[in-house]
Amino acid sequence: MRFILSTLLILLQASIVFSQSCLESKQLEENCSSYCFKILRPVLDHAASLQNHINNDDSKKIDSQSKLEKVERQLEVLQGKVETLERVNCKPSAGLQSKKFQKIGSKYYYIEENESVNWFRAVHRCHEMGAHLISLQNDNEFQALKAKLNVDRNYWTDVNDLSLEGEYLSHTTGFKAPFLNWYPSSNPDNKGGNENCVNLWNRQKTLRMNDAPCSSLLNFICEL
Ligand SMILES: [Ca+2]
Ligand SMILES: [Ca+2]
Known part of the structure; x- marks a missing residue:
């Protein structure tokens, strides 16, 4: 009997403790709604901000x-x-495609060694190929090209003084010819008052520049 009473007392105390625990838990839960919201608000705001980013x-x-x-x-x-x-x-245009341009230095040239024409015809022939008569810019270009030429021939360049005697212009650019290399002492001599087109002239197995009548029939070199 004493044992039964002790057991009932223990169960009653346990029930009271359990009831208090539930009450505290409930209070905590209610209190946490506002508390936790305050704590979590910045976190939620930051999360929202991150999402916006x-x-x-x-x-x-x-x-x-x-x-x-x-x-x-x-x-x-x-x-x-x-x-x-x-x-x-x-x-190359259709007419040009049958011609063989070769790279010499940094440029492409077509060297015509069979057809001899006057300067105007040479200009036209190069234009037909989508190119222009050679427009030498410096000695490096000249030396590189000269090494590929037949020194027994003469070749038209694009240089001329047709517009003003003694003013040598590039037909390609319309500006003063940037490179001239005249045959020593005698040229340019405008011989007969009628030498207005410039060619690479074969003398003593070397090629230098000479002013000649534009009607002369010479070989020519086209440049792309
Ligand atoms: Ca002249
Ligand atoms: Ca001359």
Whole structure:
């Protein structure tokens, strides 16, 4: 009997403790609603801010991507234009394709050693090929080209003083010829008052520049 009473007492105390524990837990739960909200609010705000950043970054990525695609389209258009210009300006025309241009130094030349024509015809023949008469820029170009030429022939250049006696211009650019290499002492002599076109002149197995009548029939060199 004493044992039973002790057991009931223990169970009653345990029940009271359990009831108090539940009450505290409930109070904590209610209190936590506002407390936890205060604690978590900055965290939630920060999370929202991060999400906005991510969304904004996505927008920027999309915007950058569209700009990149636009630039790529513009590059494709430009590439097409460059290829067209190359075809028009740099590629051999139909008449030119049968001619053999060779790279000498940094330029491409067609050396005509069979056909002899006057200076105007030579200008025209080069234009037919999409090219122009040689327009030598410096001694390096001249020496490189000269090494490939037949020293028994004479070749027209694009240099002339047709517009003003003694003023040697490049027919290609319309500006003063940047490179001249006259045959020593006698040239340019405008012999007979009628030498207005300049050629590479074969004398003593070397080629130098000479002014000659434009009607002379000479070989010529075209340059791309
Ligand atoms: Ca002259
Ligand atoms: Ca002369």
